[in-house]
Amino acid sequence: AKYRAQxxxxxxxxxxxxxxxxxxxxxxxxxxxxxxxxxxxxxxxFEGMADVSPEIKQALDYLAKWDFVxxxxxxxxxxxxxxxxxxxxxIFKDELGDDLYQTYIGAANEMFKGFQLIMAKExxxxxxxxxxxxxxxGRDDIIRKSIELAIDDLRERFGKDMTKWHWGELHHHxxxxxxxxxxxxLKNFFxxxxxxxxxxxxxxxxxxxxxxxxxxxTHGASTREIIDFSDRTNDKRVITSGCSGQFHSKFYVNQSKxxxxxxxxxxxxxxxxxxxxxxxxxxxxxKKENR
Numbered sequence: 001a002k003y004r005a006q007x008x009x010x011x012x013x014x015x016x017x018x019x020x021x022x023x024x025x026x027x028x029x030x031x032x033x034x035x036x037x038x039x040x041x042x043x044x045x046f047e048g049m050a051d052v053s054p055e056i057k058q059a060l061d062y063l064a065k066w067d068f069v070x071x072x073x074x075x076x077x078x079x080x081x082x083x084x085x086x087x088x089x090x091i092f093k094d095e096l097g098d099d100l101y102q103t104y105i106g107a108a109n110e111m112f113k114g115f116q117l118i119m120a121k122e123x124x125x126x127x128x129x130x131x132x133x134x135x136x137x138g139r140d141d142i143i144r145k146s147i148e149l150a151i152d153d154l155r156e157r158f159g160k161d162m163t164k165w166h167w168g169e170l171h172h173h174x175x176x177x178x179x180x181x182x183x184x185x186l187k188n189f190f191x192x193x194x195x196x197x198x199x200x201x202x203x204x205x206x207x208x209x210x211x212x213x214x215x216x217x218t219h220g221a222s223t224r225e226i227i228d229f230s231d232r233t234n235d236k237r238v239i240t241s242g243c244s245g246q247f248h249s250k251f252y253v254n255q256s257k258x259x260x261x262x263x264x265x266x267x268x269x270x271x272x273x274x275x276x277x278x279x280x281x282x283x284x285x286x287k288k289e290n291r
Contacts, residue, residue, distance in 0.1 A: 001109070002116075003033040003202040011204075020228050020236065026204060027224050028262035034202035035068045035080050038119060042083065045143035055151050058162055072168025072198040079165065081200060082153055085214055086146035088115055094130045105211040112201065168196025173207060173217045173260065175241050192241050192253050195260055205262070224264065233273055236264035 010033075011026050012018065018026075043064055046052055052060075059079050066076035088111070093101045105111050118124045121139070128136045158164050172194035180186040197217055199207030207217035220240065228234040238259045244251035258265060268274040 003037075004204050004206065006033050007031060007204050020226055020234060023226050024224075024236070024262070024264065027221065027226075029204040030070045030199040030207075031204075032068050032070050032077075032200055032202050034116075034200075035066070035070070035077070038084070039063050039066065039068070039080060041119065041139065042080075042143050042147065045140040055155075055160075055162075056147060059147060059151055062162070070167060070198050070200050070203055072166065072171070072196045074167045074198070075162060075165050077167040077198070077200075078154065078170055079147075079150065081167070081171070081215070082150040083143075083147045085211070086149040086153070087119070087142060088211065090129070090142050090146050090149075091115065091118060091126050095126065102212055108201070108208070108211055111211065166196075167198060171197060171200075171207065171209070171215045171217060173197040173220065173240075175256070176218070190247050192256050195256075197260065224259070225267075226264070232269045233266075235267035235269060237267045238264040 007029060008026060011029065015022055043060060046056070046060060062076040062079055066074070066080070070077040070081075088105065089101075092104060092111075092114075096104055118126045119139070123138045127139050127142045129142075154162075154165050154170075158169065173196075174181075174194040175192035176182075177187065177190035180190040194216060197207050197220075199205045199217070199220075201208035201219075206220050208219040209215050209217050223237065223239050225237040226235065228236075239255050240259050241256055242249070242251045242254045246252060255265070266273075266277075268277055
């Protein structure tokens with residue numbers, strides 16, 4: 001929430017007076033201030049090191065050239081977020097133990113705040129790996145360990161070719177059905193997705209995932225809406241799925257593609273506009289009373 005609020009404030013102050021298009025761009029913004037803050041610390045952990053593997057050099061090069069936009073095609077975004085996941089595990093799991101660690105990362109907001117505070121310090125006691133003896137690890141040690149583990153993880157998932165490590169290949173959006181989301185023979189009928197998606201927990205357009213089960217985004221903007229008080233016929237809205245709860249209806253999923261592309265549909269507030277764009281009419285006739 002901190003990074004999202006900072007980014008929203010930044011975008012508002014840059015423009016001053018905002019148009020409908022400006023507001024729509026803000027709602028769909030996937031620039032990560034969090035990544036801008038943490039990525040230099042990852043790069044600095046390897047500063048002056050000669051003995052660095054070609055794979056790590058390539059990964060660091062992607063991070064060094066990154067614009068911090070978490071686009072679904074971004075390779076740097078993949079490397080950053082998987083490294084972050086390994087950092088979280090390496091910082092907390094040895095001290096907390098398996099059970100408490102799972103509970104802690106399940107409280108995502110609190111865990112995230114703790115992670116940010118710890119990463120701001122070079123020599124927090126949390127960086128020390130209690131399984132090692134005779135040495136006290138610092139932030140750089142844990143960063144180097146985490147990026148190695150991240151590369152191993154991504155290589156196993158997608159192969160050695162780093163050009164194929166797109167964020168959207170790992171990070172998906174899923175509108176899971178409330179009842180049938182995980183039912184083997186029903187989920188394909190009722191679930192909407194998964195689809196490749198950009199963004200993260202820290203972007204204005206949120207696409208957060210469960211840290212205990214990354215990287216499927218299960219939290220995002222359920223509704224995006226813009227009201228133009230100067231012209232109510234210019235109001236816009238979109239939801240993640242559709243306006244029907246019947247999976248066989250054409251309206252069950254008719255807004256999903258718009259939502260994923262950051263687009264909207266008109267909110268028909270004007271009677272003439274509504275009549276001109278209606279797909280069908282429903283007439284309700286009261287039942288006559290028998291007298």
